[in-house]
Amino acid sequence: MSHPKIFITRLIPDLGLNLVKEHFPTLEVWTHDLPPTREQLLEKVRGVDGLLCLLTERIDAELMDAIGSQVKVISSMSVGVDHVDLVEATRRGIPIGNTPGVLTDATADQAFALLLAAARRITEAERYVRSGKWVTWSPSLLLGADLAGATLGIVGFGRIGQAVAKRAQGFDMRVIYHDPTAEPAYNAEHVDLDTLLRESDFVSIHVPLTNNTQHLVNADFLSKMKPNAVLVNTARGGVLDQTALYEALKSNRIFAAALDVTDPEPLPMDSPLLELENCLIVPHLGSASKRTRDQMSLLAAQNLIAGLNGERLRHCANPDVYKK
Secondary structure (H helix, E strand, C coil), X not given: CCCCCEEECCCCCHHHHHHHHHHCCCCEECCCCCCCCHHHHHHHCCCCCEEEECCCCCECHXXXXXXXXXXXXXXXXXXCCCCECHHHHHHCCCCEECCCCCCHHHHHHHHHHHXXXXXXXXXXXXXHHHCCCCCXXXXXXXXXXXXXXXXXXXXXXXXXXXXXXXXXXXXXXXEEEECCCCCCCCCCEECCHHHHHHHCCEEEECCCCCCCCCCCECHHHHHCCCCCCEEEECCCHHHECHHHHHXXXXXXXXXXXXXXXXXXXXXXXXCHHHHCCCEEECCCCCCCCHHHHHHHHHHHHHHHHHHHCCCCCCCECCHHHHHC
């Protein structure tokens, strides 16, 4: 009996990788630091029965054509699947796996870490020290924003948004949120978006990237925020219009921004956002804790194995595929 052909687009944590190897000893893993180029990916996926990918790979009709009709499953080690054409995958009968739930706390921690760092100007202060500018204590040096008693507005109140609200309770913050489909939790109050922007001292973004949320945070959105407000984005880079953000920060229309995600990724070194002291940017580290990435790799492996065995995926991003 021949083994299924499997390609894994990056070297994932051992917990998931070893599980795949236990079930299917013959597989190919892309072990380079950088992801495969589009041309390399199209070549590597030809004829595979199962593909385990990351959000760095664009899974569209062209790639599905290259794979072939024999493919049984595509498993992504990510929660978001905006890099996958789900409609096309469903049309072809290909289940798409993802890894929800396990990164909720890690991403909420990251959002709050960025919120605190931007509010208290941590990275700016650290650069101040390293540049030799610290010569004395000063009562007006690098003044930041208080959290206690401040209002936190959460746009998108799913698992991660609610976990951020839970953390805000420990800082005695008032929490409001905008998400028409979510139920109240952690004493958070649902408001319309304009009210949220008008009243919030901190705005944290937690929506998926869709056609409706592309550039949700635009010039109009930013113009409605308080001038002392801090914006945090740990969702997807495409949710934010970076040109509009640059103008808002440059003109001090808002106090600061902290971004875990950008568009594109990595952010080009000539991006004007990198010139700003009041814009903190880190390289998409929302789920970057060892335990979380281990669990993500495990779920991705379990989805891959289930699909190759003809079983329903534990976490399927396009469940309509099973109605065919």
